Amino acid sequence: MSDQPRARLGVIKSVDWPENGFGGLSADLRARALAALRAQRFDLAEELLSNEEPGLEALVENLRIYQAELEIQNEELVQSQHQVQDALARFTSFFNTLPIAELVIDRQGLIQEANLAAQRLFNLRGTHFHQHFFARLINESDRASVIDAWGDLRPEASIVLSEVHFRARVEGDFIGDLHIASIPSLSEGTQHYVCAILDRTEEVRQRQRLRETSERLDYLAHHDALTGLPNRAYFQTRLEQCLQRARRYRRQFALLFLDLDRFKEVNDTLGHHVGDALLCRVAEILSAQIRTVDTIARLGGDEFVIILEDIPAPHFAAHFADRIMGEFSQPLEISGREFFVTLSIGISLYPGDGRERESLVQHADVAMYQTKKSGRNGFRFFEPAMSEGAIERLHLEHDLRLALQRDEFILHYQPQVDLTTGALMGVEALCRWPHPTLGMLLPSLFIPMAEELGLIDELGLKVLELGCRQMATWDAAGLYVPRLAINLSVRELERSELPGQIAEILACTGLDPKRLELEVTESKLMRQADMAIFALNAMRTLGVTLAIDDFGTGYSSLSYLKRLPLNRLKIDRSFVEGLTQDVNDDSIARAIIALAHTLGLEVLAEGIEVREQADFLFREGCVEGQGYLYDRPLMPDELAAHWLKASE
Ligand SMILES: Nc1nc2c(ncn2[C@@H]2O[C@@H]3COP(=O)(O)O[C@H]4[C@@H](O)[C@H](n5cnc6c(=O)[nH]c(N)nc65)O[C@@H]4COP(=O)(O)O[C@H]3[C@H]2O)c(=O)[nH]1
Numbered sequence: 154m155s156d157q158p159r160a161r162l163g164v165i166k167s168v169d170w171p172e173n174g175f176g177g178l179s180a181d182l183r184a185r186a187l188a189a190l191r192a193q194r195f196d197l198a199e200e201l202l203s204n205e206e207p208g209l210e211a212l213v214e215n216l217r218i219y220q221a222e223l224e225i226q227n228e229e230l231v232q233s234q235h236q237v238q239d240a241l242a243r244f245t246s247f248f249n250t251l252p253i254a255e256l257v258i259d260r261q262g263l264i265q266e267a268n269l270a271a272q273r274l275f276n277l278r279g280t281h282f283h284q285h286f287f288a289r290l291i292n293e294s295d296r297a298s299v300i301d302a303w304g305d306l307r308p309e310a311s312i313v314l315s316e317v318h319f320r321a322r323v324e325g326d327f328i329g330d331l332h333i334a335s336i337p338s339l340s341e342g343t344q345h346y347v348c349a350i351l352d353r354t355e356e357v358r359q360r361q362r363l364r365e366t367s368e369r370l371d372y373l374a375h376h377d378a379l380t381g382l383p384n385r386a387y388f389q390t391r392l393e394q395c396l397q398r399a400r401r402y403r404r405q406f407a408l409l410f411l412d413l414d415r416f417k418e419v420n421d422t423l424g425h426h427v428g429d430a431l432l433c434r435v436a437e438i439l440s441a442q443i444r445t446v447d448t449i450a451r452l453g454g455d456e457f458v459i460i461l462e463d464i465p466a467p468h469f470a471a472h473f474a475d476r477i478m479g480e481f482s483q484p485l486e487i488s489g490r491e492f493f494v495t496l497s498i499g500i501s502l503y504p505g506d507g508r509e510r511e512s513l514v515q516h517a518d519v520a521m522y523q524t525k526k527s528g529r530n531g532f533r534f535f536e537p538a539m540s541e542g543a544i545e546r547l548h549l550e551h552d553l554r555l556a557l558q559r560d561e562f563i564l565h566y567q568p569q570v571d572l573t574t575g576a577l578m579g580v581e582a583l584c585r586w587p588h589p590t591l592g593m594l595l596p597s598l599f600i601p602m603a604e605e606l607g608l609i610d611e612l613g614l615k616v617l618e619l620g621c622r623q624m625a626t627w628d629a630a631g632l633y634v635p636r637l638a639i640n641l642s643v644r645e646l647e648r649s650e651l652p653g654q655i656a657e658i659l660a661c662t663g664l665d666p667k668r669l670e671l672e673v674t675e676s677k678l679m680r681q682a683d684m685a686i687f688a689l690n691a692m693r694t695l696g697v698t699l700a701i702d703d704f705g706t707g708y709s710s711l712s713y714l715k716r717l718p719l720n721r722l723k724i725d726r727s728f729v730e731g732l733t734q735d736v737n738d739d740s741i742a743r744a745i746i747a748l749a750h751t752l753g754l755e756v757l758a759e760g761i762e763v764r765e766q767a768d769f770l771f772r773e774g775c776v777e778g779q780g781y782l783y784d785r786p787l788m789p790d791e792l793a794a795h796w797l798k799a800s801e
Pocket of ligand 1: 567584600613759761779782786
């Protein structure tokens with residue numbers, strides 16, 4: 154359309170119709186033409202005027218133009234009405250096909266629109282939403298905070314509120330992120346908001362389940378299942394904290410090592426259930442005697458320890474020991490029988506008898522042993538003369554250094570098998586020290602010593618090299634061992650050169666990194682989790698796999714566990730031991746397997762001794778294991794003879 158008619162129409166509209174215009178017309182005709190024009194009856198006006206004088210032709214022409222103009226305008230109006238309808242239909246279908254629940258509310262909070270996703274999420278039909286207050290869809294616990302945040306929302310701004318609890322009809326509550334945006338308003342005085350709700354119930358619940366599992370694991374890992382007292386691992390932590398406080402504030406404390414006299418006889422003659430009941434009763438009596446600042450723990454069997462913090466003088470510990478023994482002066486009634494219980498107690502004092510955990514525990518233990526030797530039912534303070542083993546230890550340290558120089562260490566290999574087929578999946582290398590005079594020594598004796606003496610790096614590298622070389626020897630003989638697991642001490646991880654040294658050993662022996670698995674003990678790892686994450690990541694870049702050993706004994710942080718670049722969790726033997734006999738062990742093993750699956754890790758159980766344990770583990774989803782049921786750690790040629798067949 155040209156601009157000209159539009160402009161003309163504008164002019165005509167803006168001026169008054171000429172009362173005395175259309176000169177020369179009769180008054181009557183003029184009035185009729187004018188009326189026709191006002192009523193927009195242009196055809197009639199044209200007819201009336203065209204019957205008159207020829208001077209009016211121009212005016213008639215003008216009227217035609219006005220008519221054309223109005224027709225065009227009308228067409229435009231119809232068109233734009235269609236466009237609006239199209240846009241509305243598009244918007245409605247877009248609104249309804251959005252996978253996220255969307256609601257439009259007005260300034261009062263009344264719901265004006267709700268898309269299909271919202272109807273499904275809240276289990277309400279469209280009509281239910283209409284004129285329903287949005288706030289009624291929010292759980293009371295969160296309602297006030299949502300209303301406050303919404304009230305503070307400035308025009309054309311938006312907010313996101315995380316994990317809001319909503320109420321839904323029928324299916325109950327759900328949790329979602331709420332995004333509220335105010336919609337720019339065209340007409341003054343009206344204001345609307347779009348509320349988008351992203352349902353995150355499943356994710357939040359899964360997180361909660363993981364947290365609960367982790368808390369349960371944490372509890373189980375730190376407490377003795379029988380008595381509910383802190384266990385050995387937790388006691389170590391508490392003792393360390395106590396040591397730190399004592400060092401900082403220059404205080405002394407006492408450590409009491411308690412052992413029940415003749416407990417084994419009770420167990421052997423009256424059975425475990427009576428023994429267990431007796432231990433629980435003893436735990437109760439002891440717990441009632443300590444102050445809130447003190448610590449009591451069960452180390453295992455009939456051994457208990459108590460830390461008396463911040464004692465003014467040693468005789469305070471002696472009074473306490475007397476009082477405890479007094480508590481057992483009357484017989485205890487267990488399962489309808491009366492028992493006289495006596496205790497042997499050993500006491501060590503910080504700082505006099507030791508400044509480190511190990512020495513304090515060891516010295517209290519030695520003192521307890523002296524009490525037993527001198528007739529039981531009493532207590533003794535530690536005295537240096539009691540440490541008969543000290544000299545032997547010095548000799549052993551000397552021998553250990555020599556053994557390293559002379560390459561005396563050897564490896565035994567324990568098969569790791571598929572629990573269904575019994576097929577060999579790998580071997581774990583376990584270090585042995587054939588001592589010239591003391592015989593075959595186990596790692597629990599010399600690994601901690603090597604760590605203490607700073608010799609563990611050297612020993613660790615020797616073990617790695619021995620293991621990788623053995624794999625190469627088997628390979629060369631056509632005997633295939635799929636995987637070699639090697640234990641790494643956490644101390645070794647601290648050295649930044651370690652990944653380079655492992656790469657060198659792999660290159661020298663030609664072992665494919667994928668066939669090497671490095672195991673690190675969980676409890677030790679978690680104490681230096683940040684360093685471990687860094688070191689293990691470096692190790693992973695070599696292509697080796699990583700396993701966490703003794704899992705369940707030192708569980709501390711799920712968030713760290715998630716950050717560790719692991720492939721496998723190894724369920725500790727202590728949990729496997731009681732499987733199908735002890736419900737606590739059953740639930741721990743089940744929880745560890747579930748946790749491993751959730752984190753996408755493989756799981757292997759160690760210490761399987763009987764078929765029932767293997768069956769239980771397999772039923773729960775653990776597919777690999779090792780233990781005496783399959784074989785003990787074997788010498789390389791024994792392993793080859795029992796487990797390996799030369800390939801054709
Ligand atoms: N009761 C029972 N025990 C079973 C059964 N199956 C295997 N075992 C024992 O359980 C231990 C498994 O090794 P680990 O948990 O890694 O625990 C190992 C590992 O943490 C550490 N260790 C062994 N070799 C090395 C090494 O070369 N370097 C380092 N850093 N640590 C090592 O010493 C720990 C003890 O090793 P070992 O005395 O050889 O004891 C081994 C093995 O002999 C079973 O069915 N029942």
